[in-house]
Amino acid sequence: MGGTSRLALGMSAVRxxxxxxxxxxxxxxxxxxxxxxxxxxxxxxxxxxxxxxWYRGWHLLPLRSSLCPMRDHIPxxxxxxRRLDNRRAIAFVLIAVLAGSGCARxxxxxxxxxxxxxxxxxxxxxxxxxxxxxxxxYPFLRAAFAKGGxxxxxxxxxxxxxxxxxxxxxxxxFTIINPEDDVHSFVLPDxxxxxxxxxxxxxxxxxxxxxxxxxxxxxxxxLPMMSGQLVVLPRAVMxxxxxxxxxxxxxxGS
Numbered sequence: 001m002g003g004t005s006r007l008a009l010g011m012s013a014v015r016x017x018x019x020x021x022x023x024x025x026x027x028x029x030x031x032x033x034x035x036x037x038x039x040x041x042x043x044x045x046x047x048x049x050x051x052x053x054w055y056r057g058w059h060l061l062p063l064r065s066s067l068c069p070m071r072d073h074i075p076x077x078x079x080x081x082r083r084l085d086n087r088r089a090i091a092f093v094l095i096a097v098l099a100g101s102g103c104a105r106x107x108x109x110x111x112x113x114x115x116x117x118x119x120x121x122x123x124x125x126x127x128x129x130x131x132x133x134x135x136x137x138y139p140f141l142r143a144a145f146a147k148g149g150x151x152x153x154x155x156x157x158x159x160x161x162x163x164x165x166x167x168x169x170x171x172x173x174f175t176i177i178n179p180e181d182d183v184h185s186f187v188l189p190d191x192x193x194x195x196x197x198x199x200x201x202x203x204x205x206x207x208x209x210x211x212x213x214x215x216x217x218x219x220x221x222x223l224p225m226m227s228g229q230l231v232v233l234p235r236a237v238m239x240x241x242x243x244x245x246x247x248x249x250x251x252x253g254s
Contacts, residue, residue, distance in 0.1 A: 113239040117169030124164070125177045126184050126195060126217075126226075130156035154221055157184065162228035168210045168235045174203040185218040188230060192218070210234040 128134070132155060135141040144151040166172055174193075176186055181197040193203045195217075210232045217226035 115167060115169075115235040115238040117167065117171070117235075119171045119173065120166055121173045121175070122164055122166075123175045123177065124186070125160045125179065127158045127160045128155075128180055128182075129158055129225075131182075154225070155182075157182070157217065157222050157226040159186075159215060159217075159226065159228040162215075163231060164215075164228070165231040165233065166207045167233045167238050168207060170207050170232075172205045172207060174201075174205060176201045176203065183219065184222065184226070185216075187216045187218050188213055207232040 130138070130141060130144070130151065132141070132145060135145070141151070143149050146152065164172075174186070176193070176195055177200050178184055178195040178197055183197055184195040186193050186195055186201075186203070188205070191203075191205050193201055195201050207230070213230045213232065215228035215230055216223065219226075
């Protein structure tokens with residue numbers, strides 16, 4: 001490939017770089033962008049001989065019409081003007097490239113996942129464990145319930161499941177079943193319902209704040225054994241997890 005052809009290819013690459021800089025500059029530097037565009041076009045349409053002369057002598061002859069006062073003839077003493085042309089054109093190129101690199105749009109922020117509170121139906125059953133009616137089945141209970149025994153004045157009951165898990169903001173529809181004849185209660189720090197014997201009790205509760213809250217039966221003879229906990233997960237945890245397959249009861253309740 002001849003020197004002129006290689007030079008022409010090189011100048012095409014320069015023109016492409018200049019035009020990219022113009023696009024990056026946008027409306028913020030319209031005057032400078034127009035000037036750089038004009039010079040890039042003039043460099044492209046310059047005659048091969050003149051272009052080659054510019055390359056070899058480091059004189060931007062194609063730019064003299066706009067940067068120097070004399071368009072058609074430049075006497076030998078105008079070398080200073082041609083050198084000034086060179087410096088200005090190089091400055092245009094640098095400004096365009098730097099502006100293009102600094103005007104790129106920042107990446108769009110990633111969307112933040114959110115959790116939408118839902119309504120959950122949870123069923124809890126009161127379960128007798130070590131009660132006076134079971135003394136015939138468990139003979140050791142006679143001594144346990146006797147005066148001075150480890151269960152004196154007490155009976156052991158439980159909530160099943162004893163751990164309930166929901167998410168902050170959820171509305172809970174409780175179905176609490178008390179199948180035996182003893183009275184119980186279902187008590188949270190800001191919520192309480194009585195559980196008559198042999199009845200099913202329905203109640204609604206809104207988990208307004210994240211945290212772990214104790215569940216108790218307030219009947220004195222059933223404390224502290226008849227207890228549980230309500231785990232309220234923060235919304236952010238569920239939004240990050242992307243699901244709630246484990247939320248509900250301790251054994252995969254709804």
